[in-house]
Amino acid sequence: MVEEVISQIWASIHKNQVELDQVTNQFNTVENFVEKYIPIRIQSQISETLGQVLPRAQLNKLENYEMEKFNELNMKILEDDGSANLASIMREILKEVVAEQEEAKRKGLIFGGGGNGGNGT
DSSP states (O other), rough: HHHHHHHHHHHHHHHHHHHHHHHHOOOOHHHHHHHHHHHHHHHHHHHHHOOOOOOOHHHHHHHHHHHHHHHHHHHHHHOOOOOOOOHHHHHHHHHHHHHHHHHHTTTTTTTTOOOTTSSOO
16 A cells, blocks of 8 residues: 555656656747847847838948848857756846946936936926
């Protein structure tokens, strides 16, 4: 009787481990997709929108930038090892945003507080 219960417990543990591995693999796949492929989609949408509103001279600059940017994004995909690390990418983006805000404050480009909406009146 005890051996049967222990056997059932081990079977349940094994089943749960397999399910956990499957969910972990699915999560890693989605995370990797988001990290590698979504930036290409976003850049495509931005480029498409700008392509509709920019004058011809600016379109040439946009095309040059697109060539560089899409090459960079495609290289990330080609060099992909299947792993993703969105948490560290998000931390790096946050650090960059904070640094830019601090730089803007230092240069007096961001007006704060005072209850006047930052308009200086």
